[in-house]
Amino acid sequence: MTGPEPAKAATEAPTASGGLSWLDALKGPRQRPEPTGAPVVVADLDGRTRYAATALAREAEAVAGAPEGQRNDTLNAAAFSLAGLFPSGALDAPTVRDTLLQAAMSAGLSRVESLRTIASAFRKAQPRDLSGVRELAPPNVTEVDAAQLVTIGEHVDESGQVWETFTGSTAAEVDADALRRAQHAREVAERVRALRVDSDARAILAAERRPDAPPFDAGTLAEVLARPTEPDARVAELIPWEASTLVVAQRKTGKTTFNLNLARSLITGAPFLGSLAVRPIAPDARAAFLNFEVSAAQLARWAADVGVPADRLFLVNLRGRRNPLADPEDRADLAELLRAQRVESLIVDPFGRAYSGQSQNDIGEVTAWLADLDRFARAEVGALDLILTAHAGWQGERVRGASALEDWADSIVLLTKEDDDKGGRRFVRAIGRDVDLEEDALDFDPDTRTLSLSGAGSRKAAGEERRDVDTAAAILAVLSVHPEGLSGKELADAVGRKDGAFTNVRNAMAAAGALAVEKRAGRGGGITYKLGRPEGAEHAENLPGRDLPNLPNLPCIWGGSGSGTFGSEGADAETTQAEGGRP
Structure with a gap:
């Protein structure tokens, strides 16, 4: 068997300044020099470290370029081969895993599949003997010159002799670049591991803080029909039972007075607006008012004027304060506070100030916020009724985020008014699921500050x-x-x-x-x-x-x-x- 042919002139390899990746710098051209006998020791880089880095680069390149149908097998072989270097200390498992994982995913394999294959190969791998790795200089190169060259790759011929290839760059150029990039790769791998630890820690902490979810409300149709019959409505013709209600009010229509009249009826059971039957909250429960708009003293004075029982309405005054619905700790504290008050009906006033999203015109964002508000009111506070108010501006009955708000609500109550030069009367109407209250004018008693349906009819009737x-x-x-x-x-x-x-x-x-x-x-x-x-x-x-x-x-x-x-x-x-x- 003849020996290897004499190597051709070495080709100059790119350096760090050439803009290539560290894999390219490590890889270099593959050549087979004539053996010269004794190995030549190259300064600054340990032979095993160079060998391992070269092997890792080459295997990663093979995995990244593997064609479909051979990707998993190529990954398995690469992981198996490289894992054999772990006992020598030339490579560590996290570095190999992260490098091969990146290469495998770039080839089109999934993260889960790749990690499973790598782990399996690591378990089956056997230690490799690196004692036969030799560092050889190309022919016709003096020992002094050879000391300035860097081996890049290795080749084993048919007799088992190990050959290494060289770059035309000096050791000073390539060694510093290779070491720098190898250090960078290790630091990246360590940082990835640290980020995974942070991510896992955050997930565990979030799971610990997440409140227990009630069991799913599920059953066959027969089982659901067999349950005790629920009341038809909280307020007849206006608010269904356990409903989410949206009150859309044109500015200066008496929205706050309307809400306080509603709170009084919910607590006492008195007919709302003088004629709508009400199923009151439990005797030991309270109604709560999250007030984002007016001062605490003003709201309290109006509530007293309306005749709301002072010990049954719980006021949370939030104007000028950090929005608790946007802060996890504040939200948890508020939910605990309202649970302690046994809140059964929750009024949030108004949407524009309670909303914690970026844009009220973003339907997706508003929809998500409303779903989260429902979870807060029902799962965290334990309320049955949620009443959210919103301003409709000076004209019309629409509000920002109208599509999302209208889709969310079980019933929508609309408060409007005539122009002042036409009398300035207030009107109310309601639509929704099993709700259809025809528009009627509202009468106001200045002595008791109570509202009632006048029976005068709609704005059209008022015009007539x-x-x-x-x-x-x-x-x-x-x-x-x-x-x-x-x-x-x-x-x-x-x-x-x-x-x-x-x-x-x-x-x-x-x-x-x-x-x-x-x-x-x-x-x-x-x-x-x-x-x-x-x-x-x-x-x-x-x-x-x-x-x-x-x-x-x-x-x-x-x-x-x-x-x-x-x-x-x-x-x-x-x-x-x-x-x-x-x-």
């Missing part, structure tokens, strides 16, 4: 009422300067209205006695309308038209004995008192 009031006032003004009376056409021309609404108002006024209706004498006849109802005037029931519910107090206009405020300033005065400077 204002139109009827204006028409009635115009009819009275025209007839006051025509005591002789006018025909229906003449009266319509003078008022400037000829539609059906005018006719209905005129006939309603006649039915109420505010107008007198007389038959004209002479040929052709006809009807004359005058103020009042003189003796012998035709009874209004014989007139066409309808009784308008918007004009229940017409006699008051003409000085009758009705008790309403039609045509007076009473309604405006009540509206002004209702506003009362409250938000």
Whole structure:
């Protein structure tokens, strides 16, 4: 068997300044020099360390470049081979594991699969004998020159002789770079291990701090149907049982007064808004109010004015304070505080200040925050009812994050108001799951600060009422300067209205006695309308038209004995008192 052919001239290898990776610097060109007999000891780098680093680089390159179908086998062989170097101290297991793992994942293997293969190979590996590793110089190189060269790779020929390859760079150039990169690799591996320790520690700590979760509410349909029947609603037509309720309020509609009226009804069981049946909270429970908006003294004063039982409403005043919903420790303390109060109904006011996300317009972020608020209220506090309020601005009924908020809520209560030049009345309506409260005006009692449904109907009905009031006032003004009376056409021309609404108002006024209706004498006849109802005037029931519910107090206009405020300033005065400077 012939020996290896003489090596060709060594090729210059790239140095650190060439911009290549440490694997490239270690790898170098592969050459087979002629043996010269005694080994040449190269300064600064231990032969075994160089050998191990070269082997690691070469195996990592093989794993990273392995084709599909051979990746796992290549990884297994590399780990098995390199693990044999552990007993000599030339390589350590964490460095090999991390290097091969990175190479395997870059080749397309999964982390779990790679770690499993590496661990298996490590267990099966046998120690390798490095005593035969020789450091040889290429032919025609003096011993002095050889001392300046660095071996890069090794090759074992058919006779078992170990050959090493050389770079054309000097030991000073390559040794320093290789050592620096090897040290960097070790530091990276140590840092990775440290980060894993930190990650595992954080996970353990989080698990310790996480509150116990209740068991899943699950069962067959038959089992669920067999459970005791729950109440239909907490507040009839407004808030279902164990619901998440969103109160969307246009600014200056009395949102806080509405919430305090609700709290009073939840605690006492008194009908909400004067007519909606309420199932009260348990006698030993409380309602709580997370107040992010107004001062503690102001909220307490309003609550007392509304008549909320002082020992049953728990106030948490958070304006100007760090948001406890955004701080884990504060949140845990707040949940413990509310649990100790046996809170059954929780009011959070308002969304804009309680929200701890970055953008109220980010649907995904708002949705996640609302789900977290639900967990806080129900799992951590133990509340059954969650009421969240939100500002809708000066116009309309929409709010920032509206899509997410509306999808979250079981019921949505909308508070709106007319323009001040139209009366400024407040209105309420509700929609949701088994909830459909038609819009109605709210009446306000300034003495007790309580709200009630007026039965006057919606903003549309209010607009029609204002139109009827204006028409009635115009009819009275025209007839006051025509005591002789006018025909229906003449009266319509003078008022400037000829539609059906005018006719209905005129006939309603006649039915109420505010107008007198007389038959004209002479040929052709006809009807004359005058103020009042003189003796012998035709009874209004014989007139066409309808009784308008918007004009229940017409006699008051003409000085009758009705008790309403039609045509007076009473309604405006009540509206002004209702506003009362409250938000």
